[in-house]
Structure formats: structure tokens, C-alpha cells
Amino acid sequence: MNSRLRKVHKYSWLLLLIIIPLIMFFSMKNLMIFESTNKTDINLNFSRNIPDRDFENDLIKVAFYPKNIEIILKTTLKNPSSTIYTVDDNNKKQKVIGQLTTAGIYFFDINDIPKNIALYDDIKDVLITKTNF
Amino acid sequence: MGLDYQLVLWNKHKKTYDKIIVISMLLYIALFAVVTVIFNSETSIETLVIRAFGSLAIVMLHIILVIGPLSRLSSKFLPILYNRRHLGVSMFIAALTHGGFSIFQFHALGDVNPFYSLFTSNMDYNSLTNFPFQVLGFFALLILFTIASTSHDFFLKNLSPILWKRLHMLVYLAYALIIAHVFLGAFQQETSPFTIGFLLIGFVVIISLHIITAFKEGKIDSVKAERDTEGWLKVCEINEIEEDRAKIFTVNNERIAVFKYEGKLSAVHNVCKHQGGPLGEGKIIDGCITCPWHGYQYLPHNGQSPPPFTEKVATYELKLTESIVYINPAAFEEGTEVEPVII
Numbered sequence: 001m002n003s004r005l006r007k008v009h010k011y012s013w014l015l016l017l018i019i020i021p022l023i024m025f026f027s028m029k030n031l032m033i034f035e036s037t038n039k040t041d042i043n044l045n046f047s048r049n050i051p052d053r054d055f056e057n058d059l060i061k062v063a064f065y066p067k068n069i070e071i072i073l074k075t076t077l078k079n080p081s082s083t084i085y086t087v088d089d090n091n092k093k094q095k096v097i098g099q100l101t102t103a104g105i106y107f108f109d110i111n112d113i114p115k116n117i118a119l120y121d122d123i124k125d126v127l128i129t130k131t132n133f
Numbered sequence: 134m135g136l137d138y139q140l141v142l143w144n145k146h147k148k149t150y151d152k153i154i155v156i157s158m159l160l161y162i163a164l165f166a167v168v169t170v171i172f173n174s175e176t177s178i179e180t181l182v183i184r185a186f187g188s189l190a191i192v193m194l195h196i197i198l199v200i201g202p203l204s205r206l207s208s209k210f211l212p213i214l215y216n217r218r219h220l221g222v223s224m225f226i227a228a229l230t231h232g233g234f235s236i237f238q239f240h241a242l243g244d245v246n247p248f249y250s251l252f253t254s255n256m257d258y259n260s261l262t263n264f265p266f267q268v269l270g271f272f273a274l275l276i277l278f279t280i281a282s283t284s285h286d287f288f289l290k291n292l293s294p295i296l297w298k299r300l301h302m303l304v305y306l307a308y309a310l311i312i313a314h315v316f317l318g319a320f321q322q323e324t325s326p327f328t329i330g331f332l333l334i335g336f337v338v339i340i341s342l343h344i345i346t347a348f349k350e351g352k353i354d355s356v357k358a359e360r361d362t363e364g365w366l367k368v369c370e371i372n373e374i375e376e377d378r379a380k381i382f383t384v385n386n387e388r389i390a391v392f393k394y395e396g397k398l399s400a401v402h403n404v405c406k407h408q409g410g411p412l413g414e415g416k417i418i419d420g421c422i423t424c425p426w427h428g429y430q431y432l433p434h435n436g437q438s439p440p441p442f443t444e445k446v447a448t449y450e451l452k453l454t455e456s457i458v459y460i461n462p463a464a465f466e467e468g469t470e471v472e473p474v475i476i
Contacts, residue, residue: 001409003354003386005298010347012305017340020312024333026261027316068254076175098243102180107254108243 052113055131062131064113069097071106083122086114087130093120150216154223161189179238187231188328191315193224194308195335202342205350208414211425218284221304225281232274235267266318273310276303286407294409312336354383365452365459371476372456374398379422381413384462388413389449391458392422392433397473399433400449400460407444435470 001009051063051070061072071084077100084097097117098108118130165185169176176184200217204210240247240254255265280301283289289297312332320329358366366384368391374380379390381403388403390413401422403413410426417423421430421439431438431446438444445468450461453474465471 001298001411002295002404003388005295005409006347006350006354008299008302009343010351012302013340013343013347016305016309017344020309020336020340023309023313024316024336027264027313027320028329076177076180096244101238102177104239105255106239107250109245109250109253 053133055133057129059129060119060131062117066113067109067111069108069110069117071100071108073100073103073106076102077128082128083120084108085118085120087116087118089115091116091118091127091130093118146212147216147219150213151219154216154220158189158193158223158227161192162186165189179234183231183234183238186227186234187319190224190228190231191311191332193220193227194304194311195339197221197224198304198308198339199342202346205346206342208425214426222281222284225277228274228277232270235270239267261317263321264317266314266321269310269317270314273307273314276307276310280304280307289408294406298409308339353381353388354386356383358382358384361454361459365461368451368458368460370456371398371453371458374458377417379413379415380458381411382460384460387464389460390422391451391460392417393476394420394433396476397433398451398453398458398476399471399473400451401431401433401436402447402449402464402467404446405429406446412446434473435468437468 051065053064055062059074061074063070082100084100085093086095086097088094094114097110098106100106100119116131116133119128120126121128162185165188166181169181169184197217197220200210200213200220204214236247236251240250243250251267251271252265255263255267257263258265280303283292283297283300292300315332358368360366366382368382369380371393374391374393377392377394379392382389382391382400388411389400390403390411391398391400392413394417401412403411405412405424405426407424407427407429410424410429412422412424412431415423415425417433418430420432422433423430429438429444430442431444434448436446436448447464447467448469448471449464450471451474452459452461453476458474
């Protein structure tokens with residue numbers, strides 16, 4: 001390495017010395033580090049404040065936006081398969097939206113806001129849960 | 134050193150190090166899986182893979198980032214530096230597995246393009262707790278891909294060592310992106326003092342080593358030498374240089390290595406043409422200056438790699454007055470023959 005590269009190294013790390021602690025501080029300042037170990041529960045909030053419609057039960061929180069559906073799965077599902085469908089008034093499956101697996105936040109793009117959605121285990125052929133609007 | 138380009142220039146040492154890398158990675162994944170099954174048995178296989186490979190890549194990145202400064206501080210670490218490329222490529226494979234499974238699990242199950250979904254599913258850039266952290270990981274992965282795919286002497290030669298080195302210094306940016314990816318992503322969902330503590334300690338270790346090394350090297354660069362009446366610079370007493378070793382000396386911010394060998398003295402530019410290794414920290418082997426990083430060799434009296442190799446470094450004129458070594462600070466063209474000083 002020549003002296004110019006050594007200087008680039010030095011100033012890169014001096015910059016990181018400032019930037020990385022700032023990232024760490026601001027990302028941790030609201031975390032309850034020693035109290036919470038798993039936030040995959042009811043405390044998760046929607047990413048946007050005002051959905052067109054929203055729904056919540058013991059398993060899911062659902063927000064409909066004009067072009068997306070945001071689903072918060074509160075706990076990891078034990079079902080071998082879990083597919084989200086739009087459903088009609090008679091709970092009949094219409095269109096596949098996507099799949100859920102582990103607890104967390106999922107986003108799916110949609111063209112039209114469905115009346116309701118349902119989560120089906122297609123292997124066992126059972127309804128896991130659905131929205132009720 | 135190789136005359137033609139091969140995918141990997143295997144040798145006994147590289148094979149040993151690669152075995153250690155592969156076995157360590159497999160052991161880590163196995164241990165991670167066992168601990169997950171014991172303490173969090175509801176975790177799905179996709180999540181297990183994402184977490185295991187993601188954390189493995191981060192551990193490996195920490196190791197990679199400390200190898201450089203450690204080898205500057207102690208030559209004991211040079212053998213690890215010699216094999217750092219393979220560790221880097223292995224780390225990229227772990228990161229790619231993490232990224233690939235994440236994109237599949239979180240973005241490929243809908244009816245839009247997974248990459249479009251990655252960038253548009255969460256646009257909440259004003260939020261710290263719900264920041265689109267996956268985008269940060271994606272850009273870090275792109276940088277790691279660029280570095281891993283150019284980790285070969287073909288690109289080193291064709292891009293030029295300076296450009297290649299600058300390109301590979303993007304790993305520092307990747308490190309910052311990965312820290313942000315983890316702190317704004319995984320740690321917002323699952324907050325563990327253990328994992329946060331690991332990254333905090335890792336950051337302190339990495340930054341301390343790099344900054345200590347940078348200031349130590351800066352001090353060497355800033356040393357002012359005495360001039361004699363003819364403008365030659367005083368290097369050192371002859372007995373300060375060990376046999377078959379060099380004294381490193383700084384002239385106008387450029388380092389020069391003054392070698393003592395077979396009752397003679399010769400001086401060459403300290404920077405190896407291969408990856409910029411410090412020639413003066415190497416030694417004379419089989420009559421050639423041998424770079425401590427990857428074993429590139431140069432003849433001390435003309436700075437040329439022995440035929441059929443074509444690498445050349447600049448040479449310098451020396452003189453010995455009583456027992457003091459002096460150097461003419463004006464460099465000769467790379468590969469210029471200079472009569473060694475007889476001791």
C-alpha cells in the first residue's frame with residue numbers, strides 16, 4: 001500500500017467511528033434490551049398509520065391499503081401450508097395472494113382491495129383464519 | 134505467483150486453510166441448528182437457514198476485517214492474510230444464502246417480482262423501528278458480490294492494483310450497511326443482549342485495531358530524515374539491518390525497503406506490484422526479495438521479478454559512509470539495474 005491508500009483507510013475508519021455508533025444509538029434507543037426477547041406478538045404495529053380498512057384477531061392483524069395488503073402474523077404457524085386467498089361472501093376461495101410462514105410482517109401487492117381474505121392450510125384443507133368485514 | 138490465470142492456485146497451505154474454513158462453517162451451522170431446535174423449536178427451516186447463514190456471514194466478516202490490521206501489528210497473522218481471499222468468498226456464499234432465502238421467504242410468495250417487492254413493500258424510510266432494513270442488506274450483498282467476483286489475480290492485473298484495492302475497500306461500506314441492516318431489522322424484532330453485545334464488542338475491536346494501525350503507519354510515514362551535504366538521506370546504521378531482511382525507510386511519503394544480503398545492500402520501492410504488500414517486511418529467499426503477503430518475488434539489484442515473470446518495482450541508489458547507510462531519494466525507473474553497495 002502507498003501512503004495515499006493508507007490515508008484513505010485511516011479516514012474511512014475515522015468516518016465509520018462516527019457513523020456506526022450513531023446508527024447503533026438511534027436504532028437501539030427505543031428498544032427494551034433487557035426486558036423483551038421476542039416481539040413477534042400483538043405489539044407489532046402497521047407500517048403506515050391510516051389503512052383503508054384493518055382487522056385483528058388472535059392470530060393476525062391485517063391492513064388494506066389501495067395497492068397493498070399488510071399482514072402481521074403474530075405467532076409462527078404450525079400448519080405445513082398456509083396460503084392467503086381473497087374470498088367472496090360465501091368464504092369461497094377466489095385468488096391466491098401469497099403465503100405466510102413465520103411470525104412477522106408481510107406485504108403483498110394487490111390490484112383491488114378484496115372484501116375479505118382467508119388463510120387456508122391447503123394440505124389439510126382447513127381454514128386457519130379469515131378477516132370479517 | 135503464477136504465469137497464467139487459474140481459478141485457484143492451490144497449494145498445501147491453501148488446502149489446509151480451506152478445510153479449516155469449510156469445517157468451521159459447517160460446525161457453526163450445525164451448532165446454530167441444535168441451539169435453535171432446543172430453545173426455539175417452532176422456528177421453521179427457512180427461518181433457521183436465514184438466521185444461521187446471516188449470523189455466520191457476520192461472524193466471518195468480523196474475522197476478515199481484523200486480519201488486515203492484525204497482520205500489520207504482528208507478522209504471526211500473515212499466514213491468515215495469505216488466505217483471506219478464500220475466507221472472503223466463503224463469507225459471500227454465506228451472505229448470499231441468507232439473502233436468497235430471505236428474498237424467497239419474504240418476497241417471492243406473492244404475485245409480484247420479488248426484487249420489486251423488496252424495494253416497494255416497505256417505504257417507511259422515516260421510521261427507525263420499521264425502517265426498510267432489507268434494502269440495506271441487499272446493497273451490502275451487491276458490494277460483497279462485486280468484491281467476491283473480482284477476488285482473482287485476473288481482475289487485480291486488469292483493473293490495476295490501486296483501483297482493485299479501492300474497489301475492495303468498499304467492504305468497509307458493506308460493513309456499515311450490514312450493521313445498519315441488523316440493528317434496524319433483526320434487533321427491532323428480537324432484542325437480545327447477547328447478539329447486540331456481540332456486535333458492539335465486534336465493532337469496538339475492529340475500529341480500535343484499524344485506528345491503532347492507521348496512526349502507527351502514519352507515524353512511520355511522517356518521519357523526517359537527515360540529509361548530508363549532497364542531499365542523500367540517512368537511513369540507519371548498517372548493523373540495524375538484519376541479514377536477508379530490510380530496513381523500511383520513508384521518502385516523500387513513499388516507503389523504500391533497504392535490504393542486506395550476501396554482504397551487499399540494495400534498495401527497492403516497498404510496495405509489491407501484486408496487492409501492495411510491504412516488501413520490506415518480507416525476506417530474501419533464494420536470492421529474491423519475497424513479499425510476505427503472497428510470495429511475489431523480485432531481484433534486489435534491479436527490482437525485477439525473475440523470468441518469466443514481468444513485475445517490476447522502482448530501485449534506489451545507496452551509499453555507505455563509514456557504517457551509515459545513505460539513500461538517494463530520487464527513484465530510478467521500475468526495474469532499473471543498480472549496482473549493490475558492497476559492505
